[in-house]
Structures are given as C-alpha cells and as structure tokens.
Amino acid sequence: MTFFIEMTAKCRTKDMISTLPQNIIETILCHLHVRDAVRTSVLSKNWRYSWTRIPKLVFVEDTFKELTAGSDQLSSLEQGIVLQNPHNKILKKCKFLYVIYQVLLMHQGPILQFTLDIEACEFARCLEIDQIILHLSRSNTVTELKLRLRSGDCDPYQLPLSIYSLHQLTDLHLRGCLSEYCKLLQSLSDFYHLGHIPLIEPLFERLRLIGHLTIANEWMDMCLTEDKVPRKLATSLVHLKYLSLDMCFICNLGLPLLAFLIKSSPNLEIINLLSRECCIWNPNPVTLEDHSDIWLEHLYELKIEYVANLKTELEVVKLILAKSPVLKKARIVLDVKIAADGVPQVLPAPLVHLKEFILQDMCYIDEYGSPFLSLILRSSPNLERLFLTMYHDTSLDTSEIESVTLKDYADVRLEHLNEFQIVDMHNLKHELEFVKLILKKSPMLKKVSIFVDPEVSKDEEMLISRNLLHFPRASPLVEVIVGRLDDD
Incomplete structure (x- = not known):
C-alpha cells in the first residue's frame, strides 16, 4: 500500500x-x-x-462554421470587411480565410499534406485561393493536395499556374476545379474545330511524381474532345498507382482522357470511375478497336459506378476487363438496366485472376443485369467471392416478363466459389432460380448469405428459407443464412 x-x-x-x-x-x-x-x-x-x-493541414469550411457558431469577436481585418459588405455569409467566409492565412504565415516546418474544402461561388476569380496555392508552391514541399471546391451554379474555380510548381506532389485530388487552358478554350467560338492544344500535358509533365490522382469535375470533359487529348505523355507517369475519374463516357469526351492516363501510367493498380450524364450527345460509340493499344498490366482492383443502358459505357467496361490480365477485384454499380444486346457472350480473354466480384443494383428480369452478370461469371473461372445488391423496379409487372432461365448459365462453372451474398432480395422466382444455380454449380461453396429487403414480410422470409432447403447443393459443407441486415 x-x-x-x-x-x-x-x-x-x-x-x-x-x-x-x-x-x-x-x-x-x-x-x-x-x-x-x-x-x-x-x-x-x-x-x-x-x-x-x-506537416498536415486540413481546412474544411463546414466544420469551421460549426466550431465558430456563436462567436461574435471580429479582428480588425474582418471589421473592415464588414463595413464594405455586411452580408453574414461573406463575413463567415472571410473569417475562415483569415484563419487559413494566419496559420500559413505562422507555420514554420514543411507542409506535406494540405486539404481545402470550401464553397467558392462567392468569389468571381477566387484570388484568395490563388494566394494559398501560391504560398504552398513557394515552399514546394506539398506531397498531397486536396482541393474540394463547391461552386454551385457559378463557374468552376480556375487552377492558377502556380500549381505547376508543386513538383513534389504524389497525391492530387481535384473537385470543382478547371484548368486555365480549359477556360481559354471555352472562350473560342470554333471550340470543336481547333487543332491539338495542350490542355493537361503541362500539369502531368511537371507533376511526374503523382501516385494518387482524383479528378471529380463535370466541366473537365466539356473542354476535352478526342483531338484535344494527346495519345500519350512523352514521359510516363510511372508512380501513378490510383486513378479516380468522375467523367462522362457517353459523348466521347471522358474516354479520351481515361485512355490518355492509362497509356501514360504503366503501373496503374486501382481505377475508380463514376459514370454520369453529359449535356452533349455523340451517337458514335467507342469500340475496343479505337483503343487497342491500352494495356493494364498491373491493375488488380476496378470500381465503376452507374453503368447505364449505353453502348459507350459498356464498351468502356469491356475495354478495361479485356485489358486487365491480373484483375483480382471488380465492383460494378448498375444504373437501372443494361440492354442484353449490348453485352457480349465472352470476353477476348478470361479473367483468370479475378477473385472477388461485386455487382450493385442488380435485377434478374430479362434485359436487365443478368446478361452482364453471366458474362462476368463465364469469364472468371477462379472466382471465389460473389456479392450482389438487388434492385427491384416496382414499375414493372414481373408476371408479364419472362425470367432468365438456367440455360443462360449452362456453360458457367463456379468451381472455386466459396462465398455468395445477396442483399435486398425479394421473394421473386428470378432471384430464387439464380440462388439455385449458385448452389448447384459451386462444389467448393462454404457460405451463402441472403439478406431480404426490408419490405419483405416475415412470412415471405420463412418461405424463402423453406425453398432453399429443397434446392440441390454441389457442396456438402455449405452454410445458408437467411436474415436481415438490421438484425443483431
């Protein structure tokens, strides 16, 4: 003691x-x-x-507003601003920028990571943000830069030339930003008839150490057409391992940029694509032949969101799958439906390394995601994990639509599948038939998890469980679980 x-x-x-x-x-x-x-x-x-x-500075405007709510103390600089513009919203933004300036002026060591998340609509030219980037470029120590600028209905923020001086960058995340070169092209009346003009070469030629690149900006592809994007950089981006693009692949604007980055990045390992609508329509689809020289030798993980009923998007998916010999994990999020006539029966080469496949917003009704799913299963002989999230279109009368029959999967073999999961399942014949197929064709299957949709009643859930008990099983060790995601 x-x-x-x-x-x-x-x-x-x-x-x-x-x-x-x-x-x-x-x-x-x-x-x-x-x-x-x-x-x-x-x-x-x-x-x-x-x-x-x-070494790490993170400035998020929304968080700053929450922390400073109720604070009425103003600096002399802020008091001068209030006299010129009494609007409260401008005042809060000035307080936020004033804090950033104070921190940067007093900072003594190297800044390695810098994040700025701010609403940039109030400033016509965003000179304040230009000054921040200029300050960072003078020290030239930043390795990770994240700019999340929300412009709303205003024009997007134009990246200043000083960003090209950040030669140490390895991680670059851009949202709501526009290259100065794009702004120049927008002002030209014969925009779509110009010859090749360097838009993105200066950025990547000077930032060759980039390892993670995120571009999330709907304005970017408005400034890119196939004749404006170079085929390949003179010097490859050998350090680029992660690429994320929020682009439009419908009108031949986004795909040239994607192809350019793939060809210039021989060591890409992860690709994350978000497909979205575009205001410019080009009826000419992209084909594999247009980019036959693309090769993703090191790509092992792929995620594509909102693949819709469009030939161009399907060609992009087929292109990446066909050119990724070591792909191990793929996640596809469907946008309602994919036409069966746009999906091939087989890929040019099997995905022998694909171990895990995730398909979201899947529907087994004819001409929906089933043809695409059968393509993946047919092309993935070593698949081990399959995860599906269901989509149920209440506007369709399923009784009048023929379900996909087992003959569509007659040549599918799942000899290595050991885990299968369905989320938001309904008590529909199409879904039950597919579960029956999985159980019948998977001799190594160990676990099947079925999580019913919240709208499914307890009686229907019990009916699903009883039906599964009578399905033939190729694996004697498989464990089948039926429940709900919100269950403890």
Missing part, C-alpha cells in the same frame, strides 16, 4: 505531457482540428507553438 502511494505521488509530480518526443507531439496534433491544435500551446512550454511544425 505504501509503495502504491509513493508511485502515485511520483506520477503527480512528473509532467508526462512535456516529456513526449517531438514526433509524437506532431502526430497527436495532426489528428486534431487546427483550432484545437493551436490551443495546445497552453499545455506546457514544450507544446508552445508545436502546432506550427505539423
């Missing part, structure tokens, strides 16, 4: 916080909001101004 009291007394007299190593202090500060990181200066002498050396 005496020993315990002595140890407690020693712990009280010893300042554990002040003795922490500087690298530990910086790690702690990196996980705090900037405001809280600044406040740690009062903890002890060793912590004073330690926040000025943290």
